[in-house]
Amino acid sequence: MKGIDFLADLNESQQQAVKTVEGPVLVIAGAGSGKTRVLTYRIAFLLQKGVKPSSILALTFTNKAAGEMKERISKITGEQTAKYLWMGTFHSIFARILRVEAEKLGYTPTFTIYDSSDSKSLVRSIIREMQLDDKIYKTSAVASRISSAKNNLITASRYASDSSYQESDKANKIPLFAEIYKTYSERCFRANTMDFDDLLLNTNILFRDFPETLSQYRERFKYVLVDEYQDTNYSQYLIVNKLASTHNNICVVGDDAQSIYSFRGARIENILHFKNDYPEHKVFKLEQNYRSTQTIVNAANGIISNNTEQIKKTVYSKKEEGEKITVYQATTDIEEGVIVASDIYGKRLESNVQWHDIAILYRTNAQSRIFEETLRKRNIPYKIYGGQSFYDRKEIKDSLSYFRVTINHSDEEALRRIINYPKRGIGDTSVEKLFELAKANGSNVWEVVQNVRKYPDYYNSGAVAKLHQFSELVKRMGENIGESDAYTKASEIIDISGLRKEWKESSEPEDRNRLENMEELLNGIKIFTEEAQTNGEPCLLSDYLQGVALLTDQDNEKEEDLEKVTLMTIHSAKGLEFKYVYIVGFEDILFPSPMSVGSVKELEEERRLFYVALTRAEKQIIISFALNRYKWGNLEISRPSRFLRELDPNLLQYPQVEEKLLKEESAKEKKTYTFAPKSGITKEPPMNFGHKPNLKKVVLHKTPTTGMDFGNVALEEGDRVEHERFGKGIILSIEGTPPNNTATVDFELSGSKKLLLRFAKLTKI
Numbered sequence: 117m118k119g120i121d122f123l124a125d126l127n128e129s130q131q132q133a134v135k136t137v138e139g140p141v142l143v144i145a146g147a148g149s150g151k152t153r154v155l156t157y158r159i160a161f162l163l164q165k166g167v168k169p170s171s172i173l174a175l176t177f178t179n180k181a182a183g184e185m186k187e188r189i190s191k192i193t194g195e196q197t198a199k200y201l202w203m204g205t206f207h208s209i210f211a212r213i214l215r216v217e218a219e220k221l222g223y224t225p226t227f228t229i230y231d232s233s234d235s236k237s238l239v240r241s242i243i244r245e246m247q248l249d250d251k252i253y254k255t256s257a258v259a260s261r262i263s264s265a266k267n268n269l270i271t272a273s274r275y276a277s278d279s280s281y282q283e284s285d286k287a288n289k290i291p292l293f294a295e296i297y298k299t300y301s302e303r304c305f306r307a308n309t310m311d312f313d314d315l316l317l318n319t320n321i322l323f324r325d326f327p328e329t330l331s332q333y334r335e336r337f338k339y340v341l342v343d344e345y346q347d348t349n350y351s352q353y354l355i356v357n358k359l360a361s362t363h364n365n366i367c368v369v370g371d372d373a374q375s376i377y378s379f380r381g382a383r384i385e386n387i388l389h390f391k392n393d394y395p396e397h398k399v400f401k402l403e404q405n406y407r408s409t410q411t412i413v414n415a416a417n418g419i420i421s422n423n424t425e426q427i428k429k430t431v432y433s434k435k436e437e438g439e440k441i442t443v444y445q446a447t448t449d450i451e452e453g454v455i456v457a458s459d460i461y462g463k464r465l466e467s468n469v470q471w472h473d474i475a476i477l478y479r480t481n482a483q484s485r486i487f488e489e490t491l492r493k494r495n496i497p498y499k500i501y502g503g504q505s506f507y508d509r510k511e512i513k514d515s516l517s518y519f520r521v522t523i524n525h526s527d528e529e530a531l532r533r534i535i536n537y538p539k540r541g542i543g544d545t546s547v548e549k550l551f552e553l554a555k556a557n558g559s560n561v562w563e564v565v566q567n568v569r570k571y572p573d574y575y576n577s578g579a580v581a582k583l584h585q586f587s588e589l590v591k592r593m594g595e596n597i598g599e600s601d602a603y604t605k606a607s608e609i610i611d612i613s614g615l616r617k618e619w620k621e622s623s624e625p626e627d628r629n630r631l632e633n634m635e636e637l638l639n640g641i642k643i644f645t646e647e648a649q650t651n652g653e654p655c656l657l658s659d660y661l662q663g664v665a666l667l668t669d670q671d672n673e674k675e676e677d678l679e680k681v682t683l684m685t686i687h688s689a690k691g692l693e694f695k696y697v698y699i700v701g702f703e704d705i706l707f708p709s710p711m712s713v714g715s716v717k718e719l720e721e722e723r724r725l726f727y728v729a730l731t732r733a734e735k736q737i738i739i740s741f742a743l744n745r746y747k748w749g750n751l752e753i754s755r756p757s758r759f760l761r762e763l764d765p766n767l768l769q770y771p772q773v774e775e776k777l778l779k780e781e782s783a784k785e786k787k788t789y790t791f792a793p794k795s796g797i798t799k800e801p802p803m804n805f806g807h808k809p810n811l812k813k814v815v816l817h818k819t820p821t822t823g824m825d826f827g828n829v830a831l832e833e834g835d836r837v838e839h840e841r842f843g844k845g846i847i848l849s850i851e852g853t854p855p856n857n858t859a860t861v862d863f864e865l866s867g868s869k870k871l872l873l874r875f876a877k878l879t880k881i
Contacts, residue, residue, distance in 0.1 A: 152343075271321075542583060
């Protein structure tokens with residue numbers, strides 16, 4: 117193993133974070149501060165000290181991050197020790213543990229994993245079977261509610277037994293949600309499947325119900341490291357704390373200023389309260405930004421300083437001052453698209469900027485359409501990040517479903533997909549009867565298929581014969597499943613199933629593309645098999661499937677997509693960097709999200725989202741907004757985002773404004789900014805941004821809580837209240853002075869929220 121000369125690559129703060137390996141450590145890593153390098157070197161340092169790689173647990177949020185770190189560690193240590201590390205995403209590591217311990221929870225080790233589309237498909241089927249109105253019981257909303265419950269460790273049985281949840285469901289006009297959740301959980305269990313949230317929930321249940329198993333893993337993992345700790349949810353937080361409690365050598369790395377995933381269950385409290393969980397902890401702050409110019413760093417610092425919930429740090433850059441932030445005003449959203457596309461085209465011509473150096477970031481996916489159209493007109497190549505994945509294409513889903521059923525015959529969603537594809541005469545009615553019989557008998561669909569002759573009242577002899585042929589087909593595909601490598605078995609299944617023949621014999625251009633995609637899938641399985649065999653790792657089809665099931669958007673990026681302008685939501689951009697970043701649609705009706713303005717906590721998360729957008733850029737930021745935007749076919753007036761007022765005006769430039777006018781306006785006491793496109797496109801009156809609020813000076817004073825009146829409702833600390841969006845909760849505290857009083861409310865399903873009472877519309881129970 118090499119010496120510790122690699123530490124010379126680190127600055128002083130980074131070195132301290134790497135070498136302090138005993139006890140709890142919190143590393144606050146500002147944007148672009150080299151946190152991945154610190155994590156990588158910290159693990160390499162442990163290995164160099166003689167720590168066994170199998171005693172190190174490193175948890176990340178993407179397979180890509182884990183893979184890159186393993187590769188770097190191998191290069192540093194000069195040995196193949198990295199492959200023995202327990203390093204990977206939360207879901208992949210916990211799936212690995214559950215494979216070994218599955219039988220303790222009533223599963224078999226061959227359980228399959230439902231992705232989000234599988235989960236929604238099952239929810240949709242249950243809603244249809246229960247004959248519920250799908251306009252009230254919306255599939256996505258129901259699936260999201262189930263996910264939220266699981267991430268808060270609320271099982272279906274606990275949910276059904278808690279009257280407060282039933283009352284909340286009635287208030288939300290979904291009184292049968294508990295039954296849907298219960299049925300969903302039962303169907304997953306009978307099918308020997310887990311969804312993503314189950315991987316976390318079941319790990320918690322495993323450690324709760326089998327303390328000797330928890331003790332075993334606690335003893336094994338002497339060092340626990342967690343990346344992006346601010347993104348962990350309650351379920352992940354509990355598992356990490358349990359695993360680290362014996363040796364207490366836990367290192368979490370993250371940035372509270374980049375906590376933007378509360379809608380997925382992420383809890384900023386996990387990183388903010390680390391000091392309470394581990395009083396003897398040490399804190400290291402990585403404050404030097406190696407990515408961005410001074411201008412960008414100063415702008416980001418100024419924005420995040422307006423948040424009250426944060427761990428204070430002063431990020432700085434030693435790079436050049438850089439260009440000011442460019443702000444463009446458009447008359448309409450259509451014109452905004454033209455301005456942005458023209459600016460990108462100009463950069464390419466004038467500075468020979470590469471397409472892949474540019475990103476267009478927006479708040480919602482729907483905003484991409486206009487920019488797609490204007491980029492196409494300019495012949496500018498682009499890609500939609502987070503668009504349809506290779507693994508979401510029909511032919512790939514079909515192939516993977518055959519693999520899943522071969523491994524786990526009870527996988528009902530996969531079985532439903534392939535039972536009559538290619539067509540084998542098993543119609544929809546016959547399939548629905550299978551599910552009805554399984555439900556009536558408390559069994560799974562595969563058991564019904566195998567015993568179909570027992571149901572003469574349901575199936576005629578012809579249908580029985582076809583279902584029997586299908587069951588024999590599945591059994592044939594499963595022969596030698598535990599002996600053949602992934603590629604050999606996958607290729608064999610593609611042939612036996614008839615998929616290859618289906619696409620090969622078709623003259624349809626679409627099917628030719630499907631054949632090519634299927635071949636690409638097999639190529640990927642071949643590479644997986646060869647790499648696994650070379651590294652002495654498991655290479656069965658089940659191993660491949662687990663890896664595919666846990667892929668993220670970043671893991672799916674292809675080489676041919678790289679030389680294109682990237683379009684994506686700001687949420688998708690986290691962790692990425694580009695030389696030039698366009699933040700578009702920067703208006704109050706879009707950013708911050710209108711859903712957040714009534715909650716201090718949610719508004720602060722929107723501000724963190726803007727901070728993330730700013731810190732993606734290396735060289736320059738361009739912000740654009742429109743004075744009018746089409747909404748449901750009507751052109752509506754919009755205003756620039758309130759966050760624009762929070763940017764230091766000395767860091768901004770307005771190409772559409774005459775320099776003299778800008779200087780005159782900036783000298784005014786109110787600091788009002790007027791925009792007038794030099795082309796004279798608009799005759800709209802100038803927008804008045806008003807005073808720039810100094811939120812840092814707002815002091816929240818504790819006020820007496822003796823029945824203060826908010827919208828004719830007297831509220832006190834300890835009152836039970838209900839919110840139309842968040843449901844029922846208890847007021848923990850009331851702060852501030854009228855009319856800006858805020859209440860911290862602990863909601864049963866949504867967690868703790870800080871709300872502006874004049875907007876919150878709380879109902880006292």
